Amino acid sequence: MLAKPEERTLIDAVNSHNKELVQTLIKNKAQLEIRDSRKRTPLMIATENNDAEIARLLIEAGADVNAQDQKQDTPLLYAGAEGRLLILRMILKANPNFKIYNRFGGTALIPAAEKGHVDVVRELVKTKIDVNHVNNLGWTALMEAVVLSNGGPKHQEIIQILLENGADPNIPDGDGVTALAHAKRKHFNEIVQILQKAGAK
Template sequence: MNQRKRKKLSRRLCTAVLLRDRTLVKALLRAGADPERANSEGTTPLYQASVNGEAEIARLLLAAGASPDAESSGLGAEGTPLCAAACWGHAEAVRELLVHGADPNLHEDHGTGLSPLDWAHHGPHPETVALLVAAGAIPRR
């Protein structure tokens, strides 16, 4: 597949994730959309799915090769998918990310920001805190 077609598919993928259209996400991934390509603002599809608590879409993206720890840099959408899901207490999305290898101790902003556990505590989202601790998240001292 040529680069131009793959880029177009990836743009459509970002829109499908934003619209929470699981069927279209599946079709676009099958057609060759890049699950890691960010939109023009820098927001990755996995970040968008995670911040909205779309665990099934996150699972599709992860199965297609999206990195669970890739930071998004979109305006108002910066950080890791796990931090995004933890911030809003999206326990199912947190579970999915952890199952696919997301680092529960990875701080956003390239290691200088908050961790998923910090965000879950700020919620407060006790179920998410428990999931992260069970996965090995270490609280700040």
């Protein structure tokens, strides 16, 4: 449900980074799952604002880490995609649902791999997340780390991490093209070597 004007206090407190007011409102049993006009909960707003202290207060108070906004993002999905490492670690301790997907049908791991968030990828592969999940574009996290990257050191490290944690290098994209073929086409020689060592064809 959307927040009525008189119920907006928690949303406003989070938006203005007012930790003391957030603490007071939580103690006074504020509605943690109230939504703004974009269907964002206070925790979602704190995650977008990269406000780890307020996110911690909300998570400890029981805020829903699986609540989706109008773009289908959850705090977990957003934290993964945008590299919010501290908040991501807190969310992971709250047992999030890894089967809630973003608007592209993807997990938090896929955009994290694409955008070069090495430490986020390292955290996510320790969880029950499916490293071989294929999104609506037909891409896995490993595929995105090849196709949508510049092939540099961060993505080389991410591809190595994914492979060491069960990523299948031979899942093709929707057109039947493998990650190895994409890496060769883009002249990502280091990535080609990493994939070939892992048995990529």
